Amino acid sequence: MNKKYVIGMICILFFSTPLFLNPYWVDVLNNIGIYAILALSLNFILGDTGLFHMGHAAFFAIGAYTTAILNTFYHIPIILLIPVSGIAAAIFAYIVARPIIHLRGDYLLIVTIGIVEIVRIALINNVFEITGGSNGIFGISRPNLFGLIIRKPIHFFYYIWIFLGISVILFYRLRHSRFGRALNFIKEDEIAAEGTGVNIVRYKLIAFVIGAFWAGMVGNIYASKMTIISPESFTFWESVVYFCIVILGGSGSIIGVIVGSFLLIGLPELFREFAQARLLIFGLAMIIMMIFRPQGIIPPEPRRYNIKSLIED
Amino acid sequence: MEFFFQQLTNGLAIGGIYALVALGYTMVYGVLKLINFAHGDLFTLGAYLGFTLLTTFTFQEKIGPLPTIFIFGIIIMGLVGIAGIVLERVAYRPLRSADRLAAVVSALGASIVISNSIMLIYGARFQVYPHDLLPQITLSIFGMKVPFLRIAILFLSIVLMVILYLFIQKTKIGTAIRATAIDHGAARLMGIDVNKIISIVFFIGPALGGAAGFMVGLYYGELNFMMGWVYGLKAFIAAVIGGIGNIPGAMLGGLLLGVIESLGAAYISTAWKDAIAFFVLIIILIVRPTGILGERVADKI
Amino acid sequence: MFKKVVGLVVMFSLCLFTLAFAKSTIKIGLMCPQTGNWASEGLEMKRIVTLLAEQINNKGGVLGKKIEIIDEDDGGDPRTAALAANKLVTRGIVAVIGTYGSSVTEATQNIFNENKIIQIANGSTAIRLTEKGYKYFFRTAPRDDQQGKVAAKAIKKFGFKKVAILHDNTTYSKGLAEETKHNLEQMGGFEIVFFDALTPGERDYTTVLTKLKAAKPDVVFFSGYYPEAGILLKQKKEMGWDVPFIGGDATNNPDLVKIAGVEAAKGFYFLSPPVPQDLDTPEAKAFLKAYKEKYNELPGSVWAVLSGDALLAIVKAIEGTKSTDPDKMANFLHYKLKDMPGLTGKISFDEKGDRVGDLYRVYMVDENGNFVIQP
Numbered sequence: 009m010n011k012k013y014v015i016g017m018i019c020i021l022f023f024s025t026p027l028f029l030n031p032y033w034v035d036v037l038n039n040i041g042i043y044a045i046l047a048l049s050l051n052f053i054l055g056d057t058g059l060f061h062m063g064h065a066a067f068f069a070i071g072a073y074t075t076a077i078l079n080t081f082y083h084i085p086i087i088l089l090i091p092v093s094g095i096a097a098a099i100f101a102y103i104v105a106r107p108i109i110h111l112r113g114d115y116l117l118i119v120t121i122g123i124v125e126i127v128r129i130a131l132i133n134n135v136f137e138i139t140g141g142s143n144g145i146f147g148i149s150r151p152n153l154f155g156l157i158i159r160k161p162i163h164f165f166y167y168i169w170i171f172l173g174i175s176v177i178l179f180y181r182l183r184h185s186r187f188g189r190a191l192n193f194i195k196e197d198e199i200a201a202e203g204t205g206v207n208i209v210r211y212k213l214i215a216f217v218i219g220a221f222w223a224g225m226v227g228n229i230y231a232s233k234m235t236i237i238s239p240e241s242f243t244f245w246e247s248v249v250y251f252c253i254v255i256l257g258g259s260g261s262i263i264g265v266i267v268g269s270f271l272l273i274g275l276p277e278l279f280r281e282f283a284q285a286r287l288l289i290f291g292l293a294m295i296i297m298m299i300f301r302p303q304g305i306i307p308p309e310p311r312r313y314n315i316k317s318l319i320e321d
Numbered sequence: 322m323e324f325f326f327q328q329l330t331n332g333l334a335i336g337g338i339y340a341l342v343a344l345g346y347t348m349v350y351g352v353l354k355l356i357n358f359a360h361g362d363l364f365t366l367g368a369y370l371g372f373t374l375l376t377t378f379t380f381q382e383k384i385g386p387l388p389t390i391f392i393f394g395i396i397i398m399g400l401v402g403i404a405g406i407v408l409e410r411v412a413y414r415p416l417r418s419a420d421r422l423a424a425v426v427s428a429l430g431a432s433i434v435i436s437n438s439i440m441l442i443y444g445a446r447f448q449v450y451p452h453d454l455l456p457q458i459t460l461s462i463f464g465m466k467v468p469f470l471r472i473a474i475l476f477l478s479i480v481l482m483v484i485l486y487l488f489i490q491k492t493k494i495g496t497a498i499r500a501t502a503i504d505h506g507a508a509r510l511m512g513i514d515v516n517k518i519i520s521i522v523f524f525i526g527p528a529l530g531g532a533a534g535f536m537v538g539l540y541y542g543e544l545n546f547m548m549g550w551v552y553g554l555k556a557f558i559a560a561v562i563g564g565i566g567n568i569p570g571a572m573l574g575g576l577l578l579g580v581i582e583s584l585g586a587a588y589i590s591t592a593w594k595d596a597i598a599f600f601v602l603i604i605i606l607i608v609r610p611t612g613i614l615g616e617r618v619a620d621k622i
Numbered sequence: 623m624f625k626k627v628v629g630l631v632v633m634f635s636l637c638l639f640t641l642a643f644a645k646s647t648i649k650i651g652l653m654c655p656q657t658g659n660w661a662s663e664g665l666e667m668k669r670i671v672t673l674l675a676e677q678i679n680n681k682g683g684v685l686g687k688k689i690e691i692i693d694e695d696d697g698g699d700p701r702t703a704a705l706a707a708n709k710l711v712t713r714g715i716v717a718v719i720g721t722y723g724s725s726v727t728e729a730t731q732n733i734f735n736e737n738k739i740i741q742i743a744n745g746s747t748a749i750r751l752t753e754k755g756y757k758y759f760f761r762t763a764p765r766d767d768q769q770g771k772v773a774a775k776a777i778k779k780f781g782f783k784k785v786a787i788l789h790d791n792t793t794y795s796k797g798l799a800e801e802t803k804h805n806l807e808q809m810g811g812f813e814i815v816f817f818d819a820l821t822p823g824e825r826d827y828t829t830v831l832t833k834l835k836a837a838k839p840d841v842v843f844f845s846g847y848y849p850e851a852g853i854l855l856k857q858k859k860e861m862g863w864d865v866p867f868i869g870g871d872a873t874n875n876p877d878l879v880k881i882a883g884v885e886a887a888k889g890f891y892f893l894s895p896p897v898p899q900d901l902d903t904p905e906a907k908a909f910l911k912a913y914k915e916k917y918n919e920l921p922g923s924v925w926a927v928l929s930g931d932a933l934l935a936i937v938k939a940i941e942g943t944k945s946t947d948p949d950k951m952a953n954f955l956h957y958k959l960k961d962m963p964g965l966t967g968k969i970s971f972d973e974k975g976d977r978v979g980d981l982y983r984v985y986m987v988d989e990n991g992n993f994v995i996q997p
Binding site for chain 3: 039234241
């Protein structure tokens with residue numbers, strides 16, 4: 009009870025901050041929010057299931073471009089496109105993951121790098137003539153929620169962070185469901201899992217697809233926030249950032265991942281004064297973090313099972 | 322037909338460089354199961370060190386360009402090798418017992434640190450190697466014009482690789498390396514100082530990468546602090562194609578990647594060149610996941 | 623945690639510092655790439671703008687107040703740029719200079735426009751940036767369609783018939799390549815034998831060159847950047863292929879000759895607004911002299927010099943309207959600013975915010991590696 013009270017207080021405090029901050033800081037929080045949701049979706053694949061995935065930006069890109077293309081060509085409202093982008097990314101993930109899902113850890117990692125690079129190059133080369141090449145797509149409209157147009161950083165703050173809240177609840181439920189337990193089993197010991205009858209190929213694929221679906225939806229939010237998207241936002245390095253957020257934050261832990269986003273995205277903004285050395289400090293911070301706390305800032309809680317109720321007959 | 326062969330030779334020359342850099346990746350992976358993302362930046366370090374050496378010490382005039390290059394090459398290999406050892410001590414050794422992914426993040430951090438340090442020291446602008454150090458002869462083989470230097474680079478790469486291969490196969494230390502690559506614990510039981518072996522590997526791999534960087538600087542002339550990124554990624558693909566952990570595999574992978582890239586660019590499109598390379602990588606991994614020559618590590622049953 | 627606190631304290635004190643100066647200076651923002659792929663451009667932009675500001679301040683400033691340049695790193699990518707823009711907007715700037723890279727600039731356009739801050743871009747040539755009706759947006763850089771026309775005209779003048787066009791898939795380069803192609807097709811009488819891209823950042827372009835050679839063009843037009851141009855020229859010479867190459871304005875940089883070597887660069891043509899060395903206004907010469915004294919080298923990039931012109935235009939607008947009101951300044955810049963002597967020539971803007979005037983000249987590299995302007 010106490011813990012929930014504390015979390016509740018923090019949430020209320022947090023949600024009232026934009027009223028006191030200037031738009032720049034609100035926008036920084038928005039960015040943190042977007043990365044946090046992306047990292048949560050990657051966390052499902054990487055942290056909960058243990059699949060080495062460094063190509064998450066590809067799913068994000070598919071979602072963003074789907075929204076951009078359908079919105080600029082057919083004028084479909086943004087809000088309606090949220091699930092559509094998710095589905096597009098999910099379908100892409102399924103097609104791409106199906107042939108490679110049985111690969112061993114490191115090899116899967118390498119293939120995912122290949123995928124994200126291929127997607128990026130395809131976008132730059134204006135594949136199927138609809139992606140706008142390296143110019144990208146512009147003129148994406150803003151989301152229109154029952155008449156309220158979400159335009160300013162403060163609007164986006166609530167839009168993004170409420171979405172994040174919903175995501176957190178959903179991922180939490182997933183993690184503590186039977187499905188989540190199966191994924192955890194796969195992460196800990198794949199062979200034993202298979203031995204007890206868990207269909208690892210099917211579960212891994214589903215994990216990928218769900219993670220991709222979520223990333224696709226974030227792509228929609230990102231597109232409507234920036235109103236222009238270009239291939240530069242979806243590089244391998246972006247994937248690396250999500251990856252680091254998950255690992256640094258605590259792979260598998262929802263709170264850890266959110267804290268990780270704050271650190272990895274918020275800190276470089278605080279360090280803008282150092283201009284050129286900014287990235288250098290960032291790199292050093294990564295190394296030091298890993299050496300002193302390799303399990304991440306807030307590692308996932310060990311699972312608890314209520315034994316008494318299981319023993320009772 | 323001439324077009325095909327010309328592109329083929331182009332590809333082989335590029336492939337030689339990929340192969341050299343790939344060796345570093347493959348050795349480190351074999352021994353530590355770690356993908357050293359900072360390897361490409363050590364390659365860049367080699368190129369920049371060469372630049373500093375060539376512009377500060379000008380004894381080309383006294384003893385001629387070739388001996389100078391040879392001496393500098395050895396110095397660079399030594400320096401970058403030491404950098405490799407330092408890197409291992411600082412960023413990887415403390416994480417030996419931790420989750421593998423933590424080491425990956427550390428490697429990425431190291432990559433950022435090295436490339437940005439180079440940028441801060443040397444500046445963001447491109448640097449250029451002094452010209453006219455090496456003879457710019459172009460040979461004519463079977464009617465194709467091939468610059469002599471490209472053949473020299475390919476030749477040197479092969480020589481270095483053969484030396485490395487013999488070292489690994491025939492010497493005591495080489496055997497120790499192979500043992501460590503199979504199982505650290507068992508190697509220790511045999512009396513092998515695993516830490517020392519790992520340090521040795523982190524000397525040799527980066528040294529080769531640094532040599533490759535020096536050669537690239539000498540041949541192509543132009544440097545910038547991000548150059549390691551592209552070479553690193555390609556070399557990594559090459560190592561995987563050939564079978565990661567496998568030395569002849571790295572060489573084969575490098576040459577093959579160079580040729581595929583070249584022919585892909587020539588016959589399909591130059592703009593899609595990299596995508597083609599990645600695509601081939603994925604196909605190979607699906608069809609033969611352990612790479613062409615297979616990896617040399619026993620799998621857990 | 624500690625780092626966060628230190629960072630916050632630093633930020634806070636810096637904010638207090640700037641607040642202290644707020645009343646007595648005119649703040650002008652500079653958004654430039656200080657990290658990332660184009661860090662070298664950003665560095666020169668910063669140097670040029672700060673030196674110019676110093677010079678203006680030494681002469682008494684503007685409207686009696688000193689100029690303060692507030693710079694932010696846009697990282698060369700749209701997302702960081704949007705954050706930089708948001709940050710600048712909260713710092714009380716009256717106008718902003720920047721930036722390099724059309725898609726990077728584009729990400730910041732509506733942020734500045736919504737906040738009514740004059741934005742003058744120095745290195746963004748994509749046509750559509752001024753086609754959106756943003757009242758407060760200007761640029762000192764020319765547009766890709768102008769350069770495309772000049773490129774086509776030059777090719778025609780030289781008498782080439784079979785043209786190969788090579789770009790590097792960036793917004794700028796592909797745009798320029800397409801404009802040139804479009805113009806050549808309109809003029810008629812040309813055959814485009816090759817149209818493809820290379821990957822920037824690599825070192826070995828022998829594959830591309832071999833393919834180009836097989837297409838047997840009379841001339842190759844390369845719309846990419848100078849590092850690749852330098853390598854192309856060098857490797858082309860090694861192959862023993864001597865078809866002439868023409869470059870777009872991003873190939874203009876003294877390092878081009880350094881990279882290619884004088885022998886290989888000889889005979890290379892390129893289009894460019896006048897290079898810093900060729901700027902013949904007395905203002906330009908004096909400025910270049912001062913720059914060389916301070917930094918020991920001449921600026922390499924004409925885009926960075928264009929950022930200096932952006933600053934001059936802003937200062938002129940403030941003086942001309944005796945205010946820092948954005949609407950008055952915008953009006954002034956659109957209609958009242960005529961032929962202001964800038965570092966790169968005379969500056970005026972049209973209703974869309976584009977720079978007026980024919981900027982592009984054809985240059986050739988001579989046997990000593992010098993860039994010689996052609997009639």
